[in-house]
Amino acid sequence: MSRTMVALDFSKKEDVMNFLDKFDKPIYVKVGMELTYAFGFEMIREIKARGHKIFLDLKLHDIPNTVKNGMKNLAKLDVDVVNLHAAGGSAMMKAAMEGLNEGAVNGKRPLCIAVTQLTSTSQEAMNEELLIPGDVKDVVISYAKLAKESGLDGVVCSVHEARAIHEACGADFLTVTPGIRLSSDSKDDQKRVATPQFAKEEGCDYIVVGRSITKSEDPYKTYNEIEAIMEGK
Numbered sequence: 148m149s150r151t152m153v154a155l156d157f158s159k160k161e162d163v164m165n166f167l168d169k170f171d172k173p174i175y176v177k178v179g180m181e182l183t184y185a186f187g188f189e190m191i192r193e194i195k196a197r198g199h200k201i202f203l204d205l206k207l208h209d210i211p212n213t214v215k216n217g218m219k220n221l222a223k224l225d226v227d228v229v230n231l232h233a234a235g236g237s238a239m240m241k242a243a244m245e246g247l248n249e250g251a252v253n254g255k256r257p258l259c260i261a262v263t264q265l266t267s268t269s270q271e272a273m274n275e276e277l278l279i280p281g282d283v284k285d286v287v288i289s290y291a292k293l294a295k296e297s298g299l300d301g302v303v304c305s306v307h308e309a310r311a312i313h314e315a316c317g318a319d320f321l322t323v324t325p326g327i328r329l330s331s332d333s334k335d336d337q338k339r340v341a342t343p344q345f346a347k348e349e350g351c352d353y354i355v356v357g358r359s360i361t362k363s364e365d366p367y368k369t370y371n372e373i374e375a376i377m378e379g380k
């Protein structure tokens with residue numbers, strides 16, 4: 148299965164279906180707020196029916212009881228990966244895992260990963276707006292350790308932190324990295340960016356790619372080129 152998760156950041160159902168029609172085999176897709184808030188979970192069922200794997204990227208962040216019960220319901224959708232913000236703390240993350248285990252379908256729960264610092268957050272913004280002192284990489288590593296101690300399966304981080312997270316949390320602890328750009332692309336709103344080639348070199352488990360694929364002239368070709376890099380072909 149693919150190591151490239153394609154962010155289906157679309158607001159029209161026909162755009163989603165036209166995009167998926169280009170693929171003759173199952174891929175890994177990421178469904179986030181844009182699509183979910185437009186169509187609800189019906190879209191999840193349609194994408195699953197086509198055989199694709201799904202990372203449901205809703206980034207939960209609330210009190211433990213609310214996150215626990217929210218995760219219980221998300222687990223029933225039988226998606227492959229869900230997530231939350233590590234900034235919610237260990238009590239929230241542990242409650243999330245309880246909810247996922249309670250909602251597991253046929254004994255199988257989705258993997259749960261924690262957003263450390265958004266890839267759109269720069270060093271300066273983290274220090275000066277969010278008032279989190281220190282080096283962004285150190286903060287990301289410490290959030291990753293907290294996520295691991297709380298029983299999560301991995302984190303969302305930038306490529307620049309993935310190697311250090313594997314060293315601190317173990318090779319099996321998943322690193323899922325958005326902020327991926329081809330060298331010819333604009334960074335848009337992303338700050339901590341890297342190429343697929345660098346992601347491969349740094350040992351990222353999965354890359355998340357949105358606009359570089361979905362807005363390219365030939366999304367299918369671009370996807371295959373990126374996936375070939377990730378698979379080392």
Ligand SMILES: O=c1ccn([C@@H]2O[C@H](COP(=O)(O)O)[C@@H](O)[C@H]2O)c(=O)[nH]1
Nearest residue numbers: 154179264265266325326355356357358
């Ligand atoms: O830290 C994060 C967490 C999630 N994302 C999501 O990934 C994609 C990236 O899209 P691009 O078009 O490739 O920039 C998007 O859906 C974000 O919500 C992230 O970018 N950074």
